[in-house]
Amino acid sequence: MKVLKFGGSSLADANQFKKVKDIALSDEERKYIVVSAPGKGVRSSHKVTDLLLMCYQLASHDLNFNEIYEIIEKTYKEIVDELELSVDIDKILKDIHGEIQNGASKDFTASRGEYINAILLADYLGWSFVDAKDIIFFNRGDLDEEKTEREISKVLQDSPYTVIPGFYGQDENGKIKTFSRGGSDITGSLIANALKSEIYENWTDVSGFLVADPKIVENSKTIDYITYRELRELSYMGAPVLHEDSIVPVKKYGIPINIRNTNAPSDKGTTIIPNYDDEKITNNITGIAGKRGFSVITIEKTFMNTEYGFFRKIMSVFETNEIPIEHMPSSIDTVSLIVDTGKIVEKLDKIIEEIKIYTNPKSISVEHGISLIAIVGKGMVNSKGTSGKIFTALGNNDVNVRMISQGSSELNIIIGVLDKDFEKAIKSIYEAFN
Template identity: 50%
Template sequence: MKFGGSSLANAGQFKKAGDIVRADKSRRYVVPSAPGKRDGKDDKITDLLYQTYDAAVSGASYKKIYEKIKSRYRGIIDGLNLDLNLESEFDNIEENFLAKSGREYAASRGEYLNGLIMAEYLGFEFIDADRIVYFNDDGSFDAEFTNKEIEEVLSTVEKAVIPGFYGIDHSGRIRTFSRGGSDITGSIIARGINADIYENWTDVSGFLVADPNIVDEPAVIETITYRELRELSYMGASVLHEDAIFPVRKEGIPINIKNTNRPDDRGTMIVESTCKRSPYTITGIAGKKGFCSINIDKAMMNNEVGFCRKALQAFEDSSISIEHMPSGIDTMSVIVHQEEFQDKEQQVVASIHRLAKPDSVEMESGIALIAVVGRGMRTTRGTAGRVFSALAHARINIKMIDQGSSELNIIVGVSDTDFEAAVRAIYDIFVSTQLN
């Protein structure tokens, strides 16, 4: 089980998490995040730790911020009526901050301290992540060495709390995953112990069909495959850190996204494959703004061997990754992140002319990409037609269409200004019409 920051933000949330763990004896290994925000105006502990460390190493005043961190943890301990004193831990962390132990060390202490509290509260053994989660000295995760250590250490531990987000490299330095990395730790632990299931407890009742900031009260996805989740995560859906998929996928371990505040809700099951059909043709909708299209035209392009390779070489030479590449007989379009591209645009265009000798190169910015994803699309006729019909009815112009050979997704490009309306239109035609 992994509990997110919102699930452990205060003593009240801790109690909910404790009740959930105790409700099922098969819940044996718990991965806590650092305390998150208690309300919209609050700070995340990890952010406060960064601020404290930066102030300490620069010689600025840091005591006030650090006292704020200590007060949060004391409040949790007192609210849980625990006989636990972390003052020596706070002193040790402060000494390491002043000794410039690194920002990764600083960020990791939120999970470390929460892990100590969680272990005391549950009566579980505390296993520090720096005993079993290993990174290479270049900062990359050492998956196989970690897996062996987890198998060896946890094979003799019946119930344990392991802090998320961090580990140690082979030189003894604390290393962290990217923000949200406690999801990854949970997945790694699940793989190492060959778990029956990995429960990821958060503040939503599963993965939603669409962004709730765009669609009012979107439906919950009951079952989603790893591949579908990968497609949606890549396009901006963010309930689970996308790197958390791979360790459990390798072992065929399902992930259950659950709501700490509504533990009886079914949540979303993430699986390798399933016979279960979605109640809708699609599984989910996700998208991002901020792309641009580079449209390359050349008469008889299809007869010129190597033309595409030459054009794409220009992007590679400038270290720009390509998102999509729809093409026609005499034209090809390259979709890239506008922010990444705009400072190098003239360099790239000049390189395209030099390498591929096109008739013209035109650019269009302010494009949003929307992915419509679903395993049910393979067996349902007219899915693409319904997408286009929904957008036409909403008077939204489609700038790009791209469908993979897997028939798992359809990606459409629209203007940034039409993004929200397009998501709502697609949701309405596939989900709202069936709900009604």
Template identity: 45%
Template sequence: MIKVAKFGGSSVADAEQFKKVKGIVDADPDRRFVVVSASGRRFAQDNKVTDLLLLVNAHIEYHVDCTALLHEIERRYVDIKEALGLSFPVRERFDDFIDSIHAHSPEFVVSRGEWFTAQLMAEYLEKPFLDARDVIVFHHDGTVDLERTQLRIRDAVQRLGDFVMPGFYGSTVDGSIKLFQRGGGDISGAILARCIDANLYENWTDVSGFLSADPRVVDDPRTIHRITFDEMRELSYMGASVLQEDSIFPVREVGIPIQIKNTNLPEKRGTTISEVAKDGAREHLITGIAGKKDFLAVHVQKAHMSSKVGFVRRALSVFERYGVSVEHIPTGVDSFGVVVSAADVKDNIYAIVHDLQKELEPDSINVVDQLALISVVGRNMSRRAGTSGRVFGVLGEAGINIRMITQSSQEISIIMGVSNADFERAIRCIYDNFVDTEMVDMPRQATLA
């Protein structure tokens, strides 16, 4: 079995965290390949190394001296080296970095956080260091050239065997450093797992997996032990995220599961993201619940709307004209709604309504603000008839008015709009009645798409 273990910034923040990583890697010989982020926060008021390097770039851009800032970053790595008794020449390499910093691109500067972290981790784990610059290949449009990347990674495996690789960056075909978006270390790990045909991609962080509800709203919500990729996307879209969303695609396409684990509590089961249930497993009816406040809905009514070709498209073109992203479009026979973030239209909602009236000549337009969206997510809801009605009934009994209802085409989520004022109470009501209690027996050899 082959496992790729990716450790986030909190897992490599200082020497004590390095020791935890070593304990985790040494405990399982299948963890042959390790990917690390740049050192993260050591305590609440601390700074991530990546943020400090971004600040260095800002200093350089505005011709402000950044010597003290660079020495602060250097000190972080010197402290790790000295505490662990490592030999890697941090001071010399950092001096070289400082001396040539103006000759390098901003992306190169930011990538040094991962580079120094991986160099120290490689020595500490007694594994070879593999520079992501040499194997992760980007097209010039910013997408990853998976074919070239796979060839280079497989060649590295042949040459080096096991290794430690920095995440978050690679290079274009001409050798220039290219960064992923923030959180891209997760993507690096997923690409590595795909390219070496790993059996499991472990993502080690500072939480013990996905929670079934926001702990700021629900006291001690249960951990989701298994979730499908689609469910994770649904919950992440509403803010319940512990994993960079784009990191799922490289491994999902080839059927490699992801496991979210806690570096500080490695004995915890964590969350496994996979499509296939164990034979005869007993699972929760509802996987999780998430939501956000401060949406706005524009309801448009027009008699015989359904017979007017392009009516909804013309409405959406108005929102596109103002650069507004549409969240949901609940529809009826003679009406539809457009749900958007209130922040996206705060300066132009009146202009949008004016253009809709001019473009569509509707019978009426009604704007509803102070709207919160709640997504109830569960791959097993379709297995039990009447689940939606029971959820709505529980909210009704609690005196919570549902302003909007829509359901995903895959039937794994129900999205409801309620007043901002009812948001927390609605989530707790659904959680108490369904999320932590109701179970479903899975049929044998169940495959979840």
């Protein structure tokens, strides 16, 4: 049994609905579908959820929102008319308009895009519709995981071929409550987990994750397999992957997530797995990602490694100033602290002065304009010469490495380079391994 989730671009108009139907009916094991609201498509440059939130904002200030709501109506009516659905879309839209006009909550208003889309797709497929509010539960703002898993299993276990709206559930008072981020992805993951699905297929408008940013590396290869841990490392460095909250539920039972392209269904996409089988490791490097805008604060003091509490004192300065430290490579007499420039720039003089008071260092230097690049891959653990290959590639392309950090798990290597060398460094590393 498979659970599928279709994103907003996959259900933006009637033509996209037809693609979704072909995908859903091509495999009888595809029995549950979670949907997003219509996204940007050929006929619309606006996401329905954004339009609904505009309606809410206008209504909350007693302003007329009919002009915006008409765009939403047009989107859904075109889908219904072109697909010749039996849904009374006029009544549904009229009822929702009335709710918004009469003071509906922000969460209720935002959730109606998914709600309508699920009703339409269920009618088009001839499947059942189950409202997310009947199976997803929140308590005091947090997901009630135990009740949600229990109710999903109870309601859906014996009801295959069902469409469910993503993004929302209900709170302890029976009111609509939305997820903060990645809502439909989380809904799909929760359902796959509760039903112990064979696989969770997440259909979008790309054929999986790429090894490197296509804006930097043209024609970057697609990642065939990636583990949950590798994904977390790349996500931390800004790679456009799934939000972490949408992965947590399926990790419980090690359910794979397959990222697929609605517009290219024959592409196998990227599969997120708990751990590798040896045959799935096709490259030392799984992915490369990075971020600009870091600063390096380097503290020098002779024999600092023998001074009790030295590092604790430094850490306390950053803790009391509420500045997170990204990395902290050190040697016998120096330690470097890599921090987000935007978070430290206004407090820099204060932090330097406090470090001097606490540790009496020989010197403190600060360098801005640093980029961090993460090279991630489970295959690096058992492969000799990976680090040498990386640094040879960088050296051959005149990229000066300002910082090196390798985790104890050998899952990733993080390097720091000047902002001006950021794109060149990523291209160099990619070309060395592909």
